[in-house]
Amino acid sequence: MTKGEGSLVAKIESPEGNPNQRLCSVLLNEFNYLPWSRAITLALGGRSKLSFINNKSKIPDASSSEYESWLSNDQLVMSWLLNSMEPKLAEIFSYTESSRHLWDAVKDMYGNLNNAARVFQLKKDLAGIQQGNLSFVQHLGNLKAKWNELDMYRPHTTDATILLKRAEEDKIFQLLASLGSEYEDLKSHLLMTPELPSFATVCNSIQREEVRKMVMNVNTSIRGSEARAFAANKSVTSDRTYKGKRPDLKCTHCEGIGRAGIGHIRERCWILHPELKPKFNEEQKIKEAPLREALTSLIQRETSATLLKV
Missing domain, CATH: 1.10.287 (Helix Hairpins)
Structure with missing residues (x-):
C-alpha cells in the first residue's frame, strides 16, 4: 500500500517522438491509477496526442494513405503508456491492439477499484510523518504531495451524505490503524473490497x-x-x-x-x-x-x- 507516493507532475520531454520516454515521473501500480491517469492526460494533451485515448481520433481505413501515419503515432503513444507503468503491469498490457484499447483496459482494471486502501495509507502516512533530517522545503513538499493526492481521492464537497460517509470511513481507518500486525491480512481484505464495509461490519469482522x-x-x-x-x-x-x-x-x-x-x-x-x-x-x-x-x-x-x- 505504500506505492504511488511522490509528485505526479507530468514531464514534457524531448524529442517528442522518442518511444522510450515516460510521460510522468511515477509509474503506474495497483494503487495510484487516479493521479497517474491525470498526469498522463496532461502529458498527452501537451503533445497533441490526447485524441488517441479519448475516442476522439477516427481510425483511418487500413487502405487509406493516412493509415500508416496514424498507426505510427498510435504505436508511439502505446510505447509512452507502457513505459509509464511498472514492468509487471506493462507486460500484462503489452499485447493490446491500440493505445485506446490499452487505455480502456487499464481503466477497466484499476479505474473502478475502491480507493479506500490508498486513502487509508495516505492518512496513516500523514499522521506519522516527521521532518527528520529534511529541510523545511523538502518536508513541506512531501506533505503537499500527499495532501494533493488525498484531495484527488476526496475532492471538496458540501454534500452532507458524502461527508457523513467520509466521517464513518475515517473511524474505520483509525480503528484499522490501531490494530496489531497480526491483523494485516484482514485489514488488506477489508480495504480492497469493492465497497468499504460499514463500521459495524468491520467491527464484527x-x-x-x-x-x-x-x-x-x-x-x-x-x-x-x-x-x-x-x-x-x-x-x-x-x-x-x-x-x-x-x-x-x-x-x-x-x-x-x-x-x-x-x-x-x-x-x-x-x-x-x-x-x-x-x-x-x-x-x-x-x-x-x-x-x-x-x-x-x-x-x-x-x-x-x-x-x-x-
Whole structure:
C-alpha cells in the first residue's frame, strides 16, 4: 500500500517522438491509477496526442494513405503508456491492439477499484510523518504531495451524505490503524473490497477474526499438550526396567483372572495400581474445559446490536 507516493507532475520531454520516454515521473501500480491517469492526460494533451485515448481520433481505413501515419503515432503513444507503468503491469498490457484499447483496459482494471486502501495509507502516512533530517522545503513538499493526492481521492464537497460517509470511513481507518500486525491480512481484505464495509461490519469482522485466532491457538495448544504427554509417557516408560511388551514379563494377577498378562509384572499392573495409568490427556482436557466454554459463549454472543450503537 505504500506505492504511488511522490509528485505526479507530468514531464514534457524531448524529442517528442522518442518511444522510450515516460510521460510522468511515477509509474503506474495497483494503487495510484487516479493521479497517474491525470498526469498522463496532461502529458498527452501537451503533445497533441490526447485524441488517441479519448475516442476522439477516427481510425483511418487500413487502405487509406493516412493509415500508416496514424498507426505510427498510435504505436508511439502505446510505447509512452507502457513505459509509464511498472514492468509487471506493462507486460500484462503489452499485447493490446491500440493505445485506446490499452487505455480502456487499464481503466477497466484499476479505474473502478475502491480507493479506500490508498486513502487509508495516505492518512496513516500523514499522521506519522516527521521532518527528520529534511529541510523545511523538502518536508513541506512531501506533505503537499500527499495532501494533493488525498484531495484527488476526496475532492471538496458540501454534500452532507458524502461527508457523513467520509466521517464513518475515517473511524474505520483509525480503528484499522490501531490494530496489531497480526491483523494485516484482514485489514488488506477489508480495504480492497469493492465497497468499504460499514463500521459495524468491520467491527464484527475483527471480532470474528479474534475468535478464530483464539480457537486456532487452543487447537495448537491441544496438539502441543498431546505431544508433551506422549513424550512424558515415553520417558516414564523408558525409565522402567522393561520396554514394550516383553514376553519374559508376566503378571500373575492378570493370569489369575484369565487375561494374558504379558508385558508387565504384578507390581506394574494397572488393574491393581490404577494410579500408574497415564493421566496426561484427562488432566489437559480438564484444564482446557473453561477456555473451550468461554470460546463457545463468545462465538454465540450476539454483537450486532451493540456495535450499531458505536
